[in-house]
Amino acid sequence: MVSSLLLSFTDYRIVNSPKFIGLGNYTRLFDGTDPYFYKSLWVTFKYVALRVPLGLIVSFIVALLLNQDFIRGKSIFRTIYYLPVIVPAVASSMIWIWLFSPDLGLINNVLTAIHLPTFNWLDSEAMVVPSIVMMSLWGVGSTVIIFLAGLQGVPRSLYEAATVDGAGFMRKFLNITIPMMTPIIFFNLIMGSIGAFQVFTEALIMTQGGPNNASLFYNYYIYREAFQFGEMGHASAIAWILFIIILAVTGLFFRTSKAWVFYESEV
């Protein structure tokens, strides 16, 4: 870790040995000499901003549905929802490239069949990030299961007491379920954001960062600088900025968490 920090202050390409250049790598990033830096930041933030809330909402809803008392075959549903998680990212990228394919893909064909407009999913700059978000929602299974476990841990007596007091479904949901679940929502928020900042395989396989760098995710950018262009020092600096961003974002979440996360043990 320390060596990575040191490297970020050097001009180190695979071909020559490290040479100290101070903040050179960093100024080169921020003054716009490297046109890809801001681009990849923007792309990654866009992805995180879409992926994290959507992922949380979708998996929370699925977990709520699965937690209804009358549902039979819970374990079957659980297995089905978890299944996409275990599919290797390379293989799932492959499946989705094909589902997204503009003329031949399943998605556009279904849309045509029900007379809806079709999209150039992965080939248009506007749609490429939403497409990858959509694909990533396919793998929310593990979040669903964590939510489900949390929901099952909410004491039944609370609901019973509320029913006696005449609380309706919405009231129980807003005043019991949500507050009791905030620690788990918080956990998933943190883990989800950390994961989303580091998306890589999809970018490499599905789009190689294209079209026109519209899916140049940050981690892929680091990889490209380091291992395709051999700019180790420069890439280290980029990696460090990512680390600081992640630290800042999680720090921010932790600070705000005091206002909304409810820990039973503190009562």
Place this chain on the structure above:
Amino acid sequence: MQSSKSISQIVVYSFLIIGSLFCLLPLFWLIRSSFMTSLQIFEMPPVLIPSPFRFHNYVEALTTINFGRFFSNTLIITICCLFGALISSSLGAYSYARLRWPGRNFFFALLLSSMMLPGAVTLIPTFIGWKMAGLINTYYPLILPVWFGAAFDIFLLRQFYSTIPKDLDEAAYVDGAGLWTIYWRIMIPLSKPALIVIGLFSFMNSWNDFMGPLVYVNEEKKFTMALGLQMFQSMHSAQWHLLMAASTVVILPVIIVFFIGQRYFIEGITLTGLKG
């Protein structure tokens, strides 16, 4: 009342089933297409069940690229990592949970903090380190780190060991059992479920790993399945039926292992998810 209840049941079930379709359809489509000719795949309206089943796609996909080789490479790496993860994390966790040694808490905190670092930050210096050691294009960078224990596994197991009553190993100690006997005869058998979880995760991680081999392996005959599949994609980008057959071959082992260990797997997620 009764009727409104059954309506909500129908609504909930239909949402769940739609969600399941969203999860299953891509996989079904993959397997379906892997048995078709490339013409049949694009027939409109789409054909659900291939007829006839073309097993030849698999033969073709597996022979045009040396998938047999990639398969055994991946298997070797996976097995080495599996043993490494189990042995080193159980020993490490045992020491953190039961032995007293100076600096134990400090090292444990260090271990936990190493979980927070993004991979990208450590990747470059680690790569340079392996390069200096002359071990690029070998499997050592992929296997050896696992043998030094992963923070996450050690943490999980330590939590698990802490739930095993101390009386048990104290009794054994009084009966003359040494540290090794206690570890081997008491801790290991009692922590089987947790070990299975770690084993499953380790299997999945190394089988599915893409970035590791991508960075460290550059000779084609040393490629893993994940790399092979990517290479195959760039070579045969138009031949979807072959691509789908190849992808199925990569996915199948993980799915089989998943179904064997399914019960532990889901428990493992909840266990690790909530305590991690």
